[in-house]
Amino acid sequence: MTSKAGAVATRTYREKLGPEILEVFDKSFNSFTDVQVLSGTHLLNLSDVVVESPTGSGKTLAFVLPMMRMLQNAKLQPKEIGALILSPSRELCHQIVTVIKPFADKLNLTVETVTGGQKVEKNIKMFKTKNVNILVATPGRLFQIIQHEKTLIARSMKSVQLLVIDEADRFNEIQFEDHMREILSCIPKQRRTGLFSATQVKEEDDLMVFGLRNAKQVKVAQEKNSAAPSTLKNYFVECPADEKTSACLEFIRQRTDKKFLVFFPSCNSVRFFQMKKKFLKQEKACVE
Numbered sequence: 001m002t003s004k005a006g007a008v009a010t011r012t013y014r015e016k017l018g019p020e021i022l023e024v025f026d027k028s029f030n031s032f033t034d035v036q037v038l039s040g041t042h043l044l045n046l047s048d049v050v051v052e053s054p055t056g057s058g059k060t061l062a063f064v065l066p067m068m069r070m071l072q073n074a075k076l077q078p079k080e081i082g083a084l085i086l087s088p089s090r091e092l093c094h095q096i097v098t099v100i101k102p103f104a105d106k107l108n109l110t111v112e113t114v115t116g117g118q119k120v121e122k123n124i125k126m127f128k129t130k131n132v133n134i135l136v137a138t139p140g141r142l143f144q145i146i147q148h149e150k151t152l153i154a155r156s157m158k159s160v161q162l163l164v165i166d167e168a169d170r171f172n173e174i175q176f177e178d179h180m181r182e183i184l185s186c187i188p189k190q191r192r193t194g195l196f197s198a199t200q201v202k203e204e205d206d207l208m209v210f211g212l213r214n215a216k217q218v219k220v221a222q223e224k225n226s227a228a229p230s231t232l233k234n235y236f237v238e239c240p241a242d243e244k245t246s247a248c249l250e251f252i253r254q255r256t257d258k259k260f261l262v263f264f265p266s267c268n269s270v271r272f273f274q275m276k277k278k279f280l281k282q283e284k285a286c287v288e
């Protein structure tokens with residue numbers, strides 16, 4: 001935000017966040033990114049937001065900063081969950097917690113995760129025994145816990161003021177709508193909701209699934225100087241979803257003189273690919 005209006009918006013946003021949160025932010029960063037000022041201002045003005053902003057534009061702090069301010073004002077009791085963040089994978093949930101932790105420590109708030117890969121019984125015990133103010137969860141696992149202990153979860157989440165759905169464009173499993181309906185039935189209707197994603201945000205009808213009301217749209221464009229170089233050629237291969245791994249392996253196998261960088265959404269996908277590659281006696285270094 002370089003314009004005069006941008007400078008005013010940034011100054012106003014800093015005032016809204018208050019000294020404690022800024023003290024933590026200023027230790028690591030010089031200024032807010034555009035998506036942080038725009039989304040944070042709407043959320044602190046009590047509007048829902050639908051945010052589309054490129055990868056790496058700082059979307060995590062765009063919801064973490066206003067969330068911390070909301071929770072600071074809420075004066076939560078130890079076992080009251082004030083914010084629920086849904087993210088599609090275990091790894092992303094843990095990354096979000098890492099961003100939240102310094103702010104939560106400063107404000108004496110606690111953050112926990114519930115994700116797949118842990119025992120459901122352990123998750124339930126966590127709800128019963130730990131003080132949790134911010135919960136970061138994968139929707140599938142939270143749904144499973146609600147199936148076991150709906151009254152407990154609804155009681156723990158009756159103070160939720162903010163629901164964040166991160167990487168909203170990646171929630172595309174068939175059961176997702178059922179999961180979302182059940183989760184929404186456990187949190188108050190009077191809350192703010194923020195939907196954050198890197199790609200085209202859903203159609204109006206799809207937004208109903210997330211319980212959004214009259215949301216403000218925030219759309220931040222990719223910076224020109226971060227666009228792909230003009231000499232880079234992009235190709236794609238269309239194939240059924242369950243043939244993606246073998247199509248990718250075949251592509252690599254036909255070009256053994258080239259180097260490849262392959263991106264995956266989770267550590268488990270990297271391990272699976274590595275295993276397949278070993279199987280084909282094509283082992284090369286795979287970086288997690």
Ligand SMILES: Nc1ncnc2c1ncn2[C@@H]1O[C@H](COP(=O)(O)OP(=O)(O)OP(=O)(O)O)[C@@H](O)[C@H]1O
Nearest residue numbers: 029030031032033054055056057058059060061198
């Ligand atoms: N205000 C800021 N100034 C400088 N760096 C920042 C700022 N906010 C976030 N970052 C850094 O930018 C990087 C990307 O942030 P983040 O992961 O939140 O982006 P994102 O938009 O969520 O990307 P993705 O869509 O891949 O999840 C991180 O390393 C983060 O520490």
